[in-house]
Amino acid sequence: MSRNNPSTADRTLDAFKGKLIGGGARSNLFECELYWPSGSSPDNADDNDLAERARFMVKAASLPASTISNIAIPFRGRQLKIAGDRTFEPWSITVINDVDFKLRDSFERWMNLMNKHEDNAGLTNPTSYQKDLVVRQLGRSSMDQHTSGEAIPVLKEYQFRGAFPTTVSSIDLSYENTDAIEEFTVELEYQWFDSMTGQGKTILGSTPSSIPSTVQS
Numbered sequence: 001m002s003r004n005n006p007s008t009a010d011r012t013l014d015a016f017k018g019k020l021i022g023g024g025a026r027s028n029l030f031e032c033e034l035y036w037p038s039g040s041s042p043d044n045a046d047d048n049d050l051a052e053r054a055r056f057m058v059k060a061a062s063l064p065a066s067t068i069s070n071i072a073i074p075f076r077g078r079q080l081k082i083a084g085d086r087t088f089e090p091w092s093i094t095v096i097n098d099v100d101f102k103l104r105d106s107f108e109r110w111m112n113l114m115n116k117h118e119d120n121a122g123l124t125n126p127t128s129y130q131k132d133l134v135v136r137q138l139g140r141s142s143m144d145q146h147t148s149g150e151a152i153p154v155l156k157e158y159q160f161r162g163a164f165p166t167t168v169s170s171i172d173l174s175y176e177n178t179d180a181i182e183e184f185t186v187e188l189e190y191q192w193f194d195s196m197t198g199q200g201k202t203i204l205g206s207t208p209s210s211i212p213s214t215v216q217s
Contacts, residue, residue, distance in 0.1 A: 022139060022140070023140065025137055025139070025155060025156075026140065029137065029138040029139065029140065029152075030061060030135060030136060030137055030138055031055045031058075031135075031136050031138060032054055032055065032058040032061050032093060032133070032134065032135050032136075033051060033054070033055065033133065033134035033135075033136070033211070034050070034051060034054040034058070034131075034133055035051060035131045035132065035133065035211070036050060036106050036110055036131065037110060037113060037123075037128060037129050037130075037131055038128075039109070039113055040106050040107075040109040040110040040113055041106055041109070049102075050102065050103065050106055053098075053102065053103060054095075054103060057095055057096045057098065057103055058093050058094070058095055058096075059094050059095070059096050059183065060093065060094035061091075061092075061093045061094075061135050062091065062092065062135075063135065063137065063156070063158055064088070064089070064091060064158055064160070064193050065089055066086075067086065067087050067088075067089070068083050068084060068085070068086050068087075069084035069085055069086075069087060070082075070083070070084055071083070071084040086192075088190060088191075088192055088193065090166070090187045090188060090189055091133075091135075091160055091163070091187070091188045091189075091190060092185055092186070092187045092188070093185065093186050093188070094183055094184070094185050095183060095184055095185070095186060096181060096182075096183050097171065097181065097182035097183055097184060104168065104184060107165050107168045107186055108168060110129070110164070110165055111165055111166075111168065113128075113129055114129050114164065126162065129164055130162040130163060130164050130191075131162075131163055131164070132159055132160065132161050132162070132163065132209050132211045133159070133160045133163045133188070133190070134157060134158070134159050134160070134211060135157070135158050135160075136154050136156070136157045136158075137154070137155045137156040137157070138152050138153065138154060138155065139152065139153040139154070139155045139198075140152075140153075141153065153198060154198040154199075154200075155198045156195075156196070156197070156198060157196035157197070157198065157200060158193050158194070158195060158196065159193060159194040159196060159209050159211060160188070160190040160193050161190060161191050161192050161193065161194065161209065162190055162191035162192075163188045163189065163190035163191075164188060164189060164190075165186050165187065165188050166187050166188065166189050167185075167186065167187040168184060168185075168186050169184045169185040169186070170184070171183075171184050194206045194209065
């Protein structure tokens with residue numbers, strides 16, 4: 001099998017610089033779109049207020065991994081490996097806690113809808129407590145975009161279909177904690193994720209999401 005041998009000029013720092021289009025994606029440029037099922041919003045907040053607040057208060061998240069298990073079939077001292085089933089790891093976010101506790105309250109109420117604290121009752125229809133959520137990788141605006149007032153570009157988007165929280169972490173309190181703002185983590189399970197372009201178009205051929213079109217990129 002033949003291959004093209006790169007020239008010495010292709011191994012220089014300038015050659016690498018020419019391949020680093022846009023300066024590379026930055027892990028601190030992202031935003032999350034979160035939505036809550038009916039009945040989980042605190043009394044003094046609405047869904048739009050919570051979704052807008054989450055865009056700023058979710059301080060850490062992740063772009064999901066893609067995993068397909070392996071099935072090994074023994075054959076005469078060797079193993080034939082074939083594709084198995086796909087699995088989806090939980091999605092975890094870290095949230096800055098504001099003084100009104102609106103986001104934490106909303107996650108606690110969401111989980112209470114699924115399984116009440118006082119008894120074992122809760123919503124039984126998955127469509128009643130599962131929501132589609134989004135994480136977007138943002139880019140850096142070019143000087144021309146910044147000058148013209150264009151929006152920050154979206155490079156990549158992942159939509160988590162049928163998500164619901166399974167864990168809201170504790171918040172440690174201590175007299176010794178100074179110069180720090182409270183935060184907590186939320187772990188969410190979901191059915192599957194859709195991989196999207198920066199323009200909100202699926203690259204997997206999936207059916208459209210229930211996410212409102214007003215927040216699509």
